[in-house]
Amino acid sequence: MNNSLAARLKLRIFSSHSNTGGNEKNRTTLNKKKSIEDDDDVAIESGEEEDRRTRLDLNLQDIGNLEIRDIENNNDYDGTSSEYSTSSESDGSITINRNIVNTNTVIENKSNNPHNNNGSSKSESFNQSDLRSTSERTLDPKKMKQTKFQTLKKKISIPELSLISGKRNNNTAQPISNTEESLKTLKTKTSNNILSSNNEYKYNSIDTRSMSEYTSSEINDKKILVSRTQIKKKAQVLPVMNSEIDLVSFDLKTRISHSRKSSEPYTSEKFVNNSVSTNIDLNSSKTQLSRKSSLTFPKVNISNDPDTLTIRKVHSDSIGSVASSVYSNPDILTSKNESRTLMKTRIDNNDNVNPKINRGRSRTLDAIESKKHRHPSPFHRKKNSSSSSLTARLVSSYSNKFGHSRSTSGGQTSTHIVNSKTNNSSTSSINSKTDYTKTSSSPRASHGSLPRPKIVKSNSSSSSTSNLTRRRSSSLANTISSIVSFRGFSSFNNVKQTSNDDPNQGKTLSLSDLPPVPIPKPNETYKSYLTKISNYQQLIGVILTEADDEYKLNVLDYFLENCFNFAELPVDVALRVLLMFVELPKETQQIDRLLQHFSKVYYQQHYKDSIHTGWKSESQVYFIVFSLLILHTDYYNPNNKDKMTKHQFINLVHEDTESNGNIIPKEILSYFYDNITSQESPKFDFSKIGLGFDNQEQSISSRTENFKSNKQMSTLELHLTNSSPALTIYSPKLILSNSLLSQSAHFPFVPPIIGRSNSSSLSNYLGYSSTSQLVNNSANASKDDIDIYHHIYNNTLLDINMESDVNKMWDVQCINTPIYRNNFDQCSKYFSAFLEFKGGYFKIHRSQFESIANLNYEIINETKDDDCLYLKIIHLGDIHEFSCAKKSFLVGNGNKIFWKHEYAILTSYGLLIFSNFDWIQPKLVVDEDTKISNYIIEYPQGPSQLAEPTIDTYGLLAMVSMDELGPLAFQNLVDKQNKEDSEENGNNGLLLSNHMELICKEDPDKLLYIRSPTKKYVWKCQSKTERDEWIDSINVSATFSKCYVKLRTICNTVISLLGTSVECRIAKLIKSKQEKIEKLKRLELRLSFYRHVIPISSKTRNELHGQLLQLAVQLEYLIYEIKRNAVYIDIAKNVNQKDTLVSSENFLKLNEISLSKCPTDEHNNVNVTSS
Amino acid sequence: MGNLFSSMFDRLWGVNKELRILILGLDGAGKTTILYRLQIGEVVTTKPTIGFNVETLSYKNLKLNVWDLGGQTSIRPYWRCYYADTSAVIFVVDSTDKDRMATASKELHLMLQEEELQDAALLVFANKQDQVGALSASEVSKELNLVELKDRSWSIVASSAIKGEGITEGLDWLIDVIKEEQL
DSSP: OHHHHHHHHHHHHHHHHOTTTHHHHHHHHHHHHHHHHHHHHHSSSSSHHHHHHHHHHHHHHHHHHHHHHHHHHHHHHSSOOOOHHHHSSSSSHEEEEEEHHHHHHHHHHHHGGGGGGGHHHHHHHHHHHHHHHHHTOOOOOOOOOHHHHHHHHHHHHHHHHHHHHHHHHHHSSOOGGGGGHHHHHHHHHIIIIOOOHHHHHHHHHHHHHHHHHHHHHHHHHHHHHHHHHHHHHHHTHHHHHHHHHHHHHHHHHHHHHHHHHHHHOOOOOHHHHHHHHHHHHHHHHHHHHHHOOOOOOOOOOOOTOHHHHHHHHHHHHHHHHHHTTTOOOHHHHHHHHHHHHHHHHHHOOOOOOOHHHHHHHHHHHHHHHHHHHHSOOGGGHHHHHHHHHHHHHHHHHHHHSSTOOOOOOOOSSSHHHHHHHHHOOOOHHHHHHHHHHHHHTTTTTTTOOOHHHHHHHHHHHHHHHHHHHHOHHHHHHHHHHHHHHHHHHHHHHHHSSSOOOOOOOOOOOOGGGOOOOOOOHHHHHHOHHHHHGGGGGGGGGHHHTTTTOOOHHHHHHHHHHHHHHOSSSOHHHHHHHHHSSSSSOSSHHHHHHHHHHHHHHHHHHHHTTTTTTOOOOHHHHHHHHHHHHHHHHHHHHHTOOSSOOHHHHHHHHHHHHHHHHSSSOOOHHHHHHHHHSSSSSOOEOTSSSSOTTSSSOOGGGHHHHHHHHHHHOEEEEEOOSSSSOOOOSSSHHHHHHHOOOOOOTTOOOOOOOOTTOTTGGGGGGGGGGGGGGGOOOOGOOOOOOOOOHHHHHHTOOOGGGHHHHHHHHHHGGTTOOOOOOOOHHHHHHHHHHHOOSSEEEEEEEEHHHHOOOSSSSEEETTTTTEEEEEEEEEEEEEEEEEEEEOOTTTOOOOEEEEEEEEEEEESSSSEEEEEETTTOOEEEETTTOOOEEEEEOOOSSSOOOOOEEOOOOOTOOOOOOOTTTTTTTTTHHHHTTTTHHHHHHOOHHHHHHHHHHHHHHHHHHGGEEOOOSSSSEEESSHHHHHHHHHHHHHHHHHTTTTTTTOOOOTEEEEEOOBBOOHHHHHHHHHHHHHHHHHHHHHEEEEEEEETOOOOSSHHHHHHHHHHHHHHHHHHHHHHOOOOOOOHHHHHHHOOOOOOOOOOOHHHHHHTTOOOOOOOOOOTTTTHHHHO | HHHHHHHHHHHHTTTSEEEEEEEEETTSSSHHHHHHHHHTTTEOOOOSSSSSSSEEETTTTTTEEEEEETSTTTTHHHHHHHHHHHEEEEEEETTOOTTHHHHHHHHHHHHTSSSGGGTOOEEEEEETSTTOOOOHHHHHHHTTTTGGGOOOOEEEOOOTTTBBBBBHHHHHHHHHHHHHHEE
């Protein structure tokens, strides 16, 4: 099959040789076309340049002739076609597409027949020239200004080519019939001149694979050589030459990788040679043509040009042959796809396309299609890769050919090439956009349905190039861009269906494509070096971590410290910001260096903020950062099939003890997991922020384009808003703080697309962010989710963290705010109530006592003959308790909040609160034994008057401020009482605000807050004095509750069960307080992690909120315990206890209580010890 | 018959199971290059993901999931999860870097002590053979003290990642060992 195809091609070429009749005519046509371009050029050129150009053109005239002849020969072979007529009437972009189809086909054809090198090269060159001239027609006159510089450069580059072509002039003298021969020679010569392609040929015969590497390296060497020679004479030319050769070498590399993959002995060098030679030829021909051409307006009607028609024919032919040889060479499959789509576009766009041509084309397409269907998928991969390489080659040869395309191809894949090649003026970019859309909407043009994001991506890439490419005059690049991005586009499609296109894709951003990185001078400051390398923008990270170089790593530290602000960001978001602005190096050790230094800086920035940091050490941060990156890789890299689960992730980190991974709360690890997995870190393009190489001298501007165009592949493009302060350093901090980025211009709202990972996210529109498609997390994506990148470049990250939530629930200063200092005189007074025999007693019948006795108790000096028991009163009075009652169901949901008038009696047994207090009538009764008169309040028989069960004084803490125990302490008062209710009705918030309102209305001096281990009370007293009395009495009785105090009471006095001595209790309180403080610190550390978290998904946010609430409750309890202990210790130490404290032994003697009845341990103090 | 036979084997060997392979080695040894060189078989995906280099490749009916994790010691604890499932370790050595051969050796042996890696096969690429002054595979083997490795299948292959030499041979060996020992 191959052979026959080759034969056919040869035949075609030979026949074209014999048929030279139409030369003259064709030449004129070409000239005409050329004139279009010239017209543009002249319009924007100064006279001086014009002269120069003409002079150069003269030099190149002869070569140009030769080239044209070749072209013509080819053209003549095939008959006539009227296709071009339609093209001339349609807009430029359509024409471009047509040309693209042509070239593609031809080149692919060539690739099928590597042995028929010469013939195919001819046809290639022919097409290219045609392509160039026609596409240049599309240049918008409006853009001339912008492209002026470009044109200028183009012109300058010409002398270089003439130099080369001068040698070839000899060859051109040969007879026409020997065109093939002369071309060959020419090629060789050219190669010698530039690339020493003799070697390539030699290698070629030996081993394609390895030799191609040599070739590429050789080219690189040569490149330097060439550039050095040029540099002396014409500095401006240097970038041009460099870029061209870069391109070739690049192309070679691509070839290598592809040939390796497809394990097919490709003669890539030959292709390069071809492209180089054609390049020169074309240039010369172009110049020659332009010299001859008259200055006519661009809109020359070339509709009837026989040569163009022929081109079409040739192409359809070649497509046909390609299709027929599909089996023999899988590469063709791609070409088929591509050309089919492209052709389809053309058809769609041209209403007045010649029907005949259309038919023919459709036939071809059909043939291809059928072939495709029959063809099994295993070859698809090869197909893709090789075709992309073909495209790459094609493009590179284009750019070579049109010497002014100074952009080197950074693109290793078609997509990249697109970008690098795009000479889009804005008009053209619009055109190409239209094309994409049309293509994709055309059912036949695409393989199945094209996902919209892809289109968006193509569009953005082409539009993004518009700015940087404005300076270029040649709109040929439009063509190329459209073809190539189209190619990239379709290859993306293929990826989905089958497998892969280019493994190198996405690896384009490499330093090798850029000007050499400046080497730091000795003693250069970090800042100055950083300024120097700021043009590399995102590659700074790569530069600085390239080697284990102390200086560079210091610069990296400087960069991270001064150009970022991680201080208030959670580490995962900080990492996102880092990855947004700094390209991750490729090698793992380099990644590691970057992460290590990032962790260091992150930790330092957080360490300063000691209250808020939860981080223990640099290595801990690093450990987490590394885990996060692993997780990111694990989750989003489609190559990894076994995804880590959240559980695995958490356990993995939590099991670590070396790096303190274990002290990071699991909840936070869960948040990390959620955040990382809710949105992929996309690649960003910051080429518009005014750094890059734009501001550099002209001499490297060609590289700028290379550099920038390489970056086009990156997806999210952020534009500078307005004129901004000049950035001298690539400082994301400045960029963000000055709001230099705004996405609005380029990312209009697009309705969420089903199947995308996070529909609300801006980064969805990035082509590259879609790798997460494997992991379908769209199910739980909610529209409440945060678009983190939106906040990053609006610099509003701090507004969406959970700090306000944390502050609402917790006040770090809480522990330090002093609690109400008890009046110790008062305290002593109340304490003496314990000690004095004389006082008030609460008399209660035994049977009744049983009903209210919910606590353990002892009866002192029990005498069985009395039916009544006595509770020694320490304090009493009426109060208003804050309470909440359920409204009747008839009225509806909701609770009534009110102050309930009650009577409280603090006794030796506990705090009794009565809702009804009419019966309280103290009587003076003289004790029979001691003859001391006491006030006795007799509790009436009958139903219990208690408002609530007896409150144990043990652990009670009375306070004057509700904030003593943290902001939440008395806020959930209502919740607790009506927990079920509020959960049911969801009126928690309402209640909360109501109750706060109610409390706040009152005079704070009359309010008393009591916290028991289980409950909270808010009391309103009659006066401040009364309130203070209550506080003192409650705290004192709580302090000495269950302690062996020398009680003097009447017989049958009930006290709560005794447990410990005062000294013992104080010691315990102190110890417990220390423990609680430690625990509090741990909890606060945990809380501090919550402070800065920025949960992306609303689900995570809710989870965190719940956790936070729990944490706050724990913290509140701890604070209560700590403060309570502090108060108790204070009272115990300050109350006048002289002679009142007795050892337990004495106490036992005094009270004649057997030891067995008084356990020494605190097993009854359930509430306090349990947390 | 042949089809039946191979499909039987497929089932026996759990073709669908992905084998996790780690590529380790000092920086500059050529890990990344080798990783991409390994894509001799069918490459499954392309789109770059920010993060570490991970590649999946099908080779001789096996799906390999290759992670380039460098060789840092600091995050070693974290690797455990990756160690646990690891079928093989590919250790890449820069054969020209005689100065750091000892470091490489230390790293390698330290890593192989991990419990989770006890069953993993070890393939050492004595890389950069294309360069002048490169130690031969046997010399590298000596430098790395590979003979000291007990109870482990290991092999050292001279390679040139740039040229693509030796990679296939190494991988062939590895696959054979994995098939023998682990499937």
